[in-house]
Amino acid sequence: MTNDLFARLARRGLLAGALLLPAGLTWAQVRREYLLTSDWKFAKGEQPAAQQPGFRDAKWQTVSVPHDWAIYGPFSSTNDLQKVRIEQNNETQATTKAGRTGGLPFIGTGWYRRALAVPGFGPGKRAVLLFDGAMSDAHVFVNGQEVAVWPYGYNSFYVDVTGALNATGPNTLAVRLQNQPESSRWYPGAGLYRNVHLIVTNDVHIPVWGTYLTTPEINANYAKVKLRTQVEAPVGTTSALRLQTEIRDAQGQMVATLSTPLGATDGQTFEQNLVVPTPRLWSPETPALYTASSKLFAGEELKDEYETRFGIRSFSFEAGKGFSLNGQPRKFKGVCNHHDLGPLGAAINTAALRRQLTLLKNMGCDAIRTAHNMPAPELVELCDEMGFMLMVESFDEWKTPKVKNGYSQYFDQWAEKDLVNMVHRDRNHPSVIMWSIGNEVPDQSTAGGNKIAKRLQDIVHREDPTRPVTMGMDRFDDDLKNNFASVIDIPGFNYKPHRYPEAQAKLPQGMILGSETASTVSSRGVYKFPVVQAKEQKYPDNQSSSYDLEACSWSQVPDDEFVAQDELPYTLGEFVWTGFDYLGEPTPYDERWPSHSSYFGILDLAGLPKDRYYLYRARWNTQQPTLHLLPHWTWSGREGQATPVFCYTSYPSAELFVNGKSQGRQTKTTTGSPQARYRLMWNEVKYEPGSIKVVAYDAAGKAVAEEEVRTAGQPHHIRLVADRTTLRADGQDLAFVTARVEDAQGNLCPEATTQLQFSVGGAGKFRAVANGDATNLQPFHEPRMKAFQGQLVALVQTTTQAGEVQLKVSGKGLKDGAIRLQTTTAATK
Numbered sequence: 001m002t003n004d005l006f007a008r009l010a011r012r013g014l015l016a017g018a019l020l021l022p023a024g025l026t027w028a029q030v031r032r033e034y035l036l037t038s039d040w041k042f043a044k045g046e047q048p049a050a051q052q053p054g055f056r057d058a059k060w061q062t063v064s065v066p067h068d069w070a071i072y073g074p075f076s077s078t079n080d081l082q083k084v085r086i087e088q089n090n091e092t093q094a095t096t097k098a099g100r101t102g103g104l105p106f107i108g109t110g111w112y113r114r115a116l117a118v119p120g121f122g123p124g125k126r127a128v129l130l131f132d133g134a135m136s137d138a139h140v141f142v143n144g145q146e147v148a149v150w151p152y153g154y155n156s157f158y159v160d161v162t163g164a165l166n167a168t169g170p171n172t173l174a175v176r177l178q179n180q181p182e183s184s185r186w187y188p189g190a191g192l193y194r195n196v197h198l199i200v201t202n203d204v205h206i207p208v209w210g211t212y213l214t215t216p217e218i219n220a221n222y223a224k225v226k227l228r229t230q231v232e233a234p235v236g237t238t239s240a241l242r243l244q245t246e247i248r249d250a251q252g253q254m255v256a257t258l259s260t261p262l263g264a265t266d267g268q269t270f271e272q273n274l275v276v277p278t279p280r281l282w283s284p285e286t287p288a289l290y291t292a293s294s295k296l297f298a299g300e301e302l303k304d305e306y307e308t309r310f311g312i313r314s315f316s317f318e319a320g321k322g323f324s325l326n327g328q329p330r331k332f333k334g335v336c337n338h339h340d341l342g343p344l345g346a347a348i349n350t351a352a353l354r355r356q357l358t359l360l361k362n363m364g365c366d367a368i369r370t371a372h373n374m375p376a377p378e379l380v381e382l383c384d385e386m387g388f389m390l391m392v393e394s395f396d397e398w399k400t401p402k403v404k405n406g407y408s409q410y411f412d413q414w415a416e417k418d419l420v421n422m423v424h425r426d427r428n429h430p431s432v433i434m435w436s437i438g439n440e441v442p443d444q445s446t447a448g449g450n451k452i453a454k455r456l457q458d459i460v461h462r463e464d465p466t467r468p469v470t471m472g473m474d475r476f477d478d479d480l481k482n483n484f485a486s487v488i489d490i491p492g493f494n495y496k497p498h499r500y501p502e503a504q505a506k507l508p509q510g511m512i513l514g515s516e517t518a519s520t521v522s523s524r525g526v527y528k529f530p531v532v533q534a535k536e537q538k539y540p541d542n543q544s545s546s547y548d549l550e551a552c553s554w555s556q557v558p559d560d561e562f563v564a565q566d567e568l569p570y571t572l573g574e575f576v577w578t579g580f581d582y583l584g585e586p587t588p589y590d591e592r593w594p595s596h597s598s599y600f601g602i603l604d605l606a607g608l609p610k611d612r613y614y615l616y617r618a619r620w621n622t623q624q625p626t627l628h629l630l631p632h633w634t635w636s637g638r639e640g641q642a643t644p645v646f647c648y649t650s651y652p653s654a655e656l657f658v659n660g661k662s663q664g665r666q667t668k669t670t671t672g673s674p675q676a677r678y679r680l681m682w683n684e685v686k687y688e689p690g691s692i693k694v695v696a697y698d699a700a701g702k703a704v705a706e707e708e709v710r711t712a713g714q715p716h717h718i719r720l721v722a723d724r725t726t727l728r729a730d731g732q733d734l735a736f737v738t739a740r741v742e743d744a745q746g747n748l749c750p751e752a753t754t755q756l757q758f759s760v761g762g763a764g765k766f767r768a769v770a771n772g773d774a775t776n777l778q779p780f781h782e783p784r785m786k787a788f789q790g791q792l793v794a795l796v797q798t799t800t801q802a803g804e805v806q807l808k809v810s811g812k813g814l815k816d817g818a819i820r821l822q823t824t825t826a827a828t829k
Helices: 003-011 350-363 377-386 411-426 449-463 476-481 497-506 558-567 611-620 674-678
Strands: 032-035 040-044 061-063 082-084 095-097 108-115 125-131 138-142 145-150 157-160 172-179 196-202 211-218 222-230 241-248 254-261 269-277 290-298 301-310 315-318 322-325 332-336 367-369 389-393 432-439 469-473 490-494 512-518 571-577 627-630 645-649 653-658 661-667 680-682 691-697 703-710 717-722 726-728 734-742 755-762 764-770 784-786 791-798 803-811 817-824
Touching: 125 138, 125 145, 145 157, 196 301, 211 290, 211 301, 222 241, 222 290, 222 301, 241 269, 254 269, 322 571, 332 389, 332 611, 350 377, 350 611, 350 734, 367 571, 377 389, 377 411, 389 411, 411 432, 411 449, 432 449, 432 490, 449 469, 469 512, 476 490, 476 497, 490 497, 497 512, 497 558, 512 558, 558 571, 558 611, 558 674, 611 627, 611 645, 611 674, 627 691, 627 703, 645 653, 645 691, 653 680, 661 680, 717 803, 717 817, 734 803, 734 817, 755 791, 764 784, 791 803
Parallel strands: 332 367, 332 571, 367 389, 389 432, 432 469, 469 490, 490 512, 512 571, 726 817
Antiparallel strands: 032 196, 040 061, 040 108, 082 095, 108 172, 125 157, 125 196, 138 145, 138 172, 211 222, 222 269, 241 254, 241 290, 290 301, 315 322, 627 645, 645 680, 653 661, 653 691, 691 703, 717 734, 734 791, 755 764, 755 784, 755 803, 764 791, 803 817
16 A cells, blocks of 8 residues: 555545554555544435445535434434333333433434445455444445345444455445334434444455453463464465464563464364463453464465454352452442443444543442443443453343334344354453343243243353353342243342342352342432432422432332342342433433433433432442532522431541531441431531531541532632543544533532533534433534533544644623643544
8 A cells, every 4th residue: 555545545534543453564464454434425314226336425414433313303202202111110001201212313214325445455355344333224235235234233243345346446335224113212323323344354364353362270370371263264275374473461562472383173263372471460450451463374474463452360250159350259339331422322432431431430330231232342442441340231122022113023033143243242351251141121021031041141151151141130020930030140130139138049049140220310419308218209390309319119229239239248249220321211201301311320411420429439439538418508598498418428427517517427327227327417407508518537536538518609600621631633532521600719500500602713623512401402512501500511522633622611691611622643541
């Protein structure tokens, strides 16, 4: 490839800087991978003959991929209006659900087209298209020929398109996608919402996901690494094949090497056994990574080079003892997360994922369940790097439907194919600890449901015998009566902490996982009175109280699960529903509009922490102290009324002061309510303007920290706080800038709803905005939005030009806020 051609391809987005080869190699590389990001043409609706190369698409919209065409709205209660009875919610009759899938217009057909340049293609070459996910029912065409069909929108799939290409060009790639009504229980997204790759290799090559690496023996002195590598070669290939593998640590130092000939009895698979001395073990606390670089030779000619990144760690699940990682017992401090990224919709973005994981890491979270589907590969890679254990989940539906047009229509034909792709793609990742074959499937209650579970589990074991299989079960009595739960390696129960002892007594596994827990509902910064523990509580404003005492009929507040996890040694930990609010499922307001996103999140749709964040942080983050007061203290009209004050803290006791007057000292206790074990509560505090201050004491009774909340004055200015101020000038990186409406003294104005306007100058552009309000119907992509409880988050995206970015935020009656960011071509995180 000439430098001029490379430059042209780079400008057109055909080349990404993510070649699967070590830096420093020349363009005589044997394997090339390109991200197909730019110059896509898109049109919504059926487009007859759009797969044909000569189809005229000049009037279509030009978009970049990843792309979610439905996130731009508008919101409407009539988008995917469903009249259903939700069995999982204990409903007895069907009712109309306005915002069940987010109120966004994701239903219908969408077409994508682009020219497909294939650099270096010719005789002796192969070309593969790899789709990380396409929502949904993908039909892929090259030069008018249908080359692939893949119904499940969450799964990755690939297709060899060599035979469909014109060797000398031009070539045309077209993709037809279709979302059916009533096909989901949440917002699924629409379009090519994950990356599309073009991979060009020699005809003798290692295929996509062609390696399988395990570490069968680990001790302090060495780790054995077993690497199985598939090879594809034309029939009649005569040159002897040899695989030369080097293992390097995170610093690039070679720690092991081996050269292996392919024997006559080996078929098309190499097996290599290497030894890494004094290995650094992967864990959430020390996410050490290695890379196995394999060079495939035919005779003396280099035919392919393939990298397998991996970690060295051991884990076990033992009856009565629970889970251990690298020989150390621990419990999962996990959350469930849907795939959408709030104001970005389903379109994947690495910076947005990294921000989510950074916030979760600060909370002390160490595990994620990819509810209820295969995740984007970028998430799995970030979990490897940042240290999160993963439960990778496959299906929300088997043979028995939950929704009219769900996965059940594909299950018989596609379930095994989907499981195989899921396992093959992610089985080399150290972050992946468990596979999940399903969530709350109605087949728990059907005759033969346990046989389906066994068959799916056997498929996963066949493809990866090193990890256990679990699933989220919610039909407890049927799970035990139908021998359903007894089949699963790791029995996972959703919202059943009070029945863990019964399950432990009746099941053979000797362990219980809280596969989905809590489902507490709250709206950030919203507090309701009187403060009481309640289920299915609804208010006229379609919000839920942030005192964290409200749940659904089938769920609990966090403290109930905490007690079970603390008192029962056979429990493995929990995966809280959910880490972040997500689009769709606005329980308890499924039947009331407007309500377009969930209330379950520990963080809201904008990624701002709710009070509950600090309740979990106090329990999970053992490296840093936590001290957090709630509610806010700006309550005009509540003077003299009881306004309970809660403190979420890692300290054992604290004393509360209102305007300097002590309200008494509270100490966590194992007697009384579950809340008394994990929260400090002053329930009879009378509101008076001024301040509330809490002083925390350590176990020895020494005052060690304090937190104060003051009554806010009139809104005065906008303060901007960015999650990062140095970004990559790659056209994809994002800064998340929190805009706070504050009074003249810098106190947050907690009830401010001022509409804010955004303008971006320099080497960046406005991307989206969110305020975390489930009832807000303003579009995410327009540069204006009302603050919710005094805050919102604006997203600024880089261009491909390095330089300074200026963000200005203004609002009526407020002093403007401004911030400067810097973009650079150097790699940053």
